[in-house]
Amino acid sequence: MPSQGLPRLSLAEWLVLCLLCEAPSHGFALTRLLAGDGELGQVWRVPKPVIYRALQRLEAMGLAVTVEVQPSTEGPARSLIDATNVGRKAAAGWLASPVSHNRDIRSELLVKLALLDRAGADPAPLLDAQRDKLQPVAEALEARLAEATGFERTVTLWRCETVAATLRFLDAMREPAAAATAG
């Protein structure tokens, strides 16, 4: 059960750790990747101070380690940081886990899908696991909607629609050919 016993990290910290697992890197490179106009920043941006603090925290937790201080040809020296084996295992477990709440789909699930996409990995297992997790939630909400009155009905209706939208999204993601090579 890789979803058990994961350390409690913020989304930014998980994201940074996963990027270190792709390849050893340093703060400045990560800030460019995760800036608003960066490659991953289109999906989820992480401000500079948060990245450097994440690196410090990951090191303090033994999930990452500074392997070398590289003299750069184009500026000051930079600290190359790599994930540890503990860090790699934690990252792999996190990456494979569906999110618990629908509100975290936009942030956490999309980040996981983006990371899998970068790695060229198959997103299908994660998509299926996420579907299995949300399907019962959707059913419970619809049951509740049938009975809800007053403003609780409004909130429940909203939750029903958004969970249903997530399920449709997950289904559509299972058929990538449809629009990628339409016809």
Added chain:
Amino acid sequence: MPSQGLPRLSLAEWLVLCLLCEAPSHGFALTRLLAGDGELGQVWRVPKPVIYRALQRLEAMGLAVTVEVQPSTEGPARSLIDATNVGRKAAAGWLASPVSHNRDIRSELLVKLALLDRAGADPAPLLDAQRDKLQPVAEALEARLAEATGFERTVTLWRCETVAATLRFLDAMREPAAAATAG
């Protein structure tokens, strides 16, 4: 155009101001209303320090004013705070305005609908205005989805589904009889 020239307040500040417009109140009563187990806290909770800071800021901006320090029979004296005329106008303008981004539906629109519900006001104008605002966004996203490739397609697909869910929610809210008195 009531949506023009509104002061820049946080959601918590708008919410507190609107509640003061319903009736003069004091910090502690608002904290109970907006606590996790409170009436409005089910929709949107506001932590205690944020409420008291909101009251201070609203007073500083001239949107609210302390009208009386009431000796309470069951505890220390409390400051009764009321909205000013300027505050009332601002609150009415805000309450009638649709939100600009789909991500703010859950927070801002639901709060507005909850406030209208409490006041017994008709939500239809706000629902229609919100629909008018999001309909072109939905169309633009679908056009973009047809061309998007790679991971941009994933993000666009997600946005399409969630905006579509909001539109369905807005439509369903226009037919309140359906489940309230299902026959």
Added chain:
DNA sequence: GGCCAGTAGTCTCCATGAGACTACAGATGC
């Protein structure tokens, strides 16, 4: 009289994040 529960409000502390600041290397200008 002392203590507890509820009321009313303030306080400190931590995390997030915007944006300024330091500092180093190479290119450019005069």
Added chain:
DNA sequence: GCATCTGTAGTCTCATGGAGACTACTGGCC
């Protein structure tokens, strides 16, 4: 030669939001 500009690399400060502890006042109870 050296001043300055651009890009690299990282740190610092400050404002805001929010969790939770703390103060302080009142009436009720043992």
